């Protein structure tokens with residue numbers, strides 16, 4: 001064992017170093033939250049290789065049409081904003097009728113289920129007749145139309161599914177099997193085993209109202225009546241990589257700012273009494289890995305197939321940087337204190353983990369779920 005220089009610090013010095021290390025830990029956590037908002041796909045905690053490739057190398061991603069159907073409905077209602085409100089309370093038509101039909105349908109179900117219980121049935125019927133939840137179910141069904149339409153586009157917008165819409169349509173299989181979608185827009189096989197979304201009817205009822213060559217208004221200039229007109233907007237566009245200015249900005253912020261932090265945490269670790277080989281490996285790890293990671297940001301711009309390989313290494317290196325930093329903080333804290341101090345550290349960490357766990361379960365998971373619901377799946 002080496003001598004620990006951290007142990008020799010006066011109490012005040014130890015407290016300063018400990019608080020510094022913990023602050024850096026908390027600061028790093030908030031940087032990760034920021035990363036989620038900047039780069040991760042909605043519903044995902046952190047960006048994976050697919051997202052870093054598209055961010056740093058550029059990639060074929062969404063078509064114009066998909067973007068219009070995915071983008072938040074608060075964006076302007078035009079070709080650069082969002083058409084999503086065609087499926088929400090804002091602009092979806094025929095809601096009153098749909099709610100009425102839904103109530104009839106739910107009543108029929110209840111009649112079937114409660115046929116031996118007239119009292120329960122009467123109660124259930126009066127609930128269905130007034131329950132505002134039914135309206136929510138209708139909007140959920142309408143959003144299902146959007147999700148089916150998106151799935152059809154994503155999977156190559158095949159003409160056979162569009163043309164056969166009246167008969168069959170786009171098969172709702174895999175993760176769409178249990179999709180809640182307006183009953184009028186699906187065709188179910190006789191045995192009830194398979195469902196097909198009527199793509200043409202969805203477009204007809206949600207879009208053609210405005211996008212009809214014969215309708216008035218500016219949307220008539222962009223008719224979507226035919227398969228060709230609609231799918232003109234469906235081919236994926238290559239999204240370009242992060243701009244050079246942005247890349248230069250975040251490179252220098254990371255290299256200067258984070259290098260300072262990793263330098264301090266690494267230096268603390270170097271002052272511990274841990275065996276030399278461990279110190280030599282761990283103390284400079286975050287700094288070295290960060291330089292490698294940032295180099296990958298730049299190498300990711302190289303043409304295929306080299307660029308995307310560097311791009312997909314980014315999340316891995318990022319994870320290793322985090323691991324290096326975490327071990328620097330924890331090992332330094334551990335080494336610096338004797339029994340009593342270690343107890344305090346453990347209590348702080350346990351409280352932190354419990355607190356983090358509660359936030360994770362109560363806030364983050366529902367948040368991610370909600371985000372995911374706004375996209376496809």
Ligand code: HEC
Pocket residue numbers: 065068077078079080083086091203206207208209210211218219222224233
């Ligand atoms: C309430 C009317 C309305 C409905 C319903 C509607 N849109 Fe639009 N849409 C518009 C308007 C208005 C514009 C902007 C036209 C302009 O730029 O002048 C637009 C623009 C677009 C554009 C961009 C056209 C271009 O080349 O700039 C696309 C694509 C589009 N809508 C698709 C859809 C789809 C798909 C649906 C159905 C899910 C839909 N719209 C439903 C009114 C509507």
